[in-house]
Amino acid sequence: MTNPQHHEIVVIGAGIAGATIANELLRRDQSVCIVDAASSPASACSSHAYAIAHPHIGRGSPRLLRLTRIAFLLAEARWGKQWHQHGIFQPTKKDKVFDREELVNHLRTLELDESIAIPLDAREAKAICGIEQSGVWLPRGASLSLFQATNDLLQNHERLTCLWNTHISRLASHAEGWLLFDDAGHPIISAGKVIIAAAMEAKSLMMSIDIRLPLKPVRGQLSIFSIAKNDPWVEHIPRVGISGDGYCLPAEQLADGSHRWIVGSSFDEGEDDLRARDSSDSFNREQAQGLIDYTQGNVTSLKVDHSFVGVRCVAGDRLPIIGALTQRPGIFLATALGSRGVLWSALAAKLITAQVLADDFTLLARLGFAADLLAALAPARFFAGALAAPSAFGALASNSKPILPSDPKAK
Numbered sequence: 001m002t003n004p005q006h007h008e009i010v011v012i013g014a015g016i017a018g019a020t021i022a023n024e025l026l027r028r029d030q031s032v033c034i035v036d037a038a039s040s041p042a043s044a045c046s047s048h049a050y051a052i053a054h055p056h057i058g059r060g061s062p063r064l065l066r067l068t069r070i071a072f073l074l075a076e077a078r079w080g081k082q083w084h085q086h087g088i089f090q091p092t093k094k095d096k097v098f099d100r101e102e103l104v105n106h107l108r109t110l111e112l113d114e115s116i117a118i119p120l121d122a123r124e125a126k127a128i129c130g131i132e133q134s135g136v137w138l139p140r141g142a143s144l145s146l147f148q149a150t151n152d153l154l155q156n157h158e159r160l161t162c163l164w165n166t167h168i169s170r171l172a173s174h175a176e177g178w179l180l181f182d183d184a185g186h187p188i189i190s191a192g193k194v195i196i197a198a199a200m201e202a203k204s205l206m207m208s209i210d211i212r213l214p215l216k217p218v219r220g221q222l223s224i225f226s227i228a229k230n231d232p233w234v235e236h237i238p239r240v241g242i243s244g245d246g247y248c249l250p251a252e253q254l255a256d257g258s259h260r261w262i263v264g265s266s267f268d269e270g271e272d273d274l275r276a277r278d279s280s281d282s283f284n285r286e287q288a289q290g291l292i293d294y295t296q297g298n299v300t301s302l303k304v305d306h307s308f309v310g311v312r313c314v315a316g317d318r319l320p321i322i323g324a325l326t327q328r329p330g331i332f333l334a335t336a337l338g339s340r341g342v343l344w345s346a347l348a349a350k351l352i353t354a355q356v357l358a359d360d361f362t363l364l365a366r367l368g369f370a371a372d373l374l375a376a377l378a379p380a381r382f383f384a385g386a387l388a389a390p391s392a393f394g395a396l397a398s399n400s401k402p403i404l405p406s407d408p409k410a411k
């Protein structure tokens, strides 16, 4: 048996998470080996071509709101030139009354200025977005092909080694760090640092080193609808993206006069079946009616051209798991990106690179990233007593020069 090949930094998983982290490490002059079970990048959930990105502005947990703002700014800095910045409109929830002053105050507390989020009443929304509903207009909201972005990030590079068709079945620690084993039980790679960006499979890889992660699959189906040239829907379909109960991209007119409209997506908890379902398309037709408030629209006019089905990986508390696994030095996790692959991979790239290189939290701190946010993302949050243990934050401090400020508003 040949000796395992050694790489100081190995990333397992060449989806958007692994690719963005690998690319950030290359930018920081590191050599990186990325390993994937598939024969090319973005073969799984990141084969998604229509992912939207915007800061979360709802009434979610304050940490989630702060995190999505920071992650959106990082994603915009990374992909702003290649994503489709059509703007995203977020309608007022049906059970809520539009209150401009309250919204302005809320957005101010989130540090979202008018270049990012603007409350609009129904008349203003009609004029700006073509949608006669009140809500918040996110002019910098955009969509990105995760497939294209992942492939772009993994272009040939002299310091990048890509190992395709290589499934890692387990990990084990050894003198110089970690050994990665193939399905036949052979140690094929040794590594100083291992970044696990393998979505749901992070769970079994972690089990191999006695770490339990509360991950579950959530199947989702997106419908790509075709609408005939003179159909009444054409008067109602939006020219911007909408994010509410479900989401849609701007409808696009094709050369033959018909429209293509992408609407999603189902949220099937605990399921991982990748076959397209008629029932999911029916669900998306109803979402389409709700998103543009066109309940009288005949849903049979929305003909399914094709569908995208993917399996999201979601953690018990719905936040991504990003950071050093302090219980197993040299292991880093970037998983549970849920429905925010664009945002969380941009954040994971900066955070994990800072931890791997034990430096440069400056940019993150400048954007408002503080120790409580690090703790909210850290794998350690799932282990009883881990967050209270001095070692968890001791490791953070020793991994981060300068130590993150405790004031979340630090500029």
Ligand SMILES: Cc1cc2nc3c(=O)[nH]c(=O)nc-3n(C[C@H](O)[C@H](O)[C@H](O)COP(=O)(O)OP(=O)(O)OC[C@H]3O[C@@H](n4cnc5c(N)ncnc54)[C@H](O)[C@@H]3O)c2cc1C
Binding pocket: 012, 013, 014, 015, 016, 017, 018, 035, 036, 037, 038, 041, 042, 043, 044, 045, 046, 047, 048, 050, 051, 052, 053, 146, 166, 167, 168, 169, 197, 198, 199, 201, 202, 205, 219, 220, 221, 222, 264, 265, 266, 308, 309, 310, 311, 312, 334, 335, 336, 337, 338, 339, 340, 341, 342, 343
């Ligand atoms: C219907 C739907 C709609 C969505 N909409 C949006 C959206 O609008 N905006 C947004 O930002 N996100 C959206 N998402 C989420 C987004 O697609 C995911 O968050 C993202 O693609 C996850 O990327 P990842 O790199 O973590 O995982 P993946 O893309 O699944 O990549 C994991 C990789 O790891 C490899 N791998 C796994 N195990 C091993 C192993 N043991 N050895 C070697 N390789 C391994 C796999 O082959 C795979 O290539 C949506 C998802 C779905 C399903």
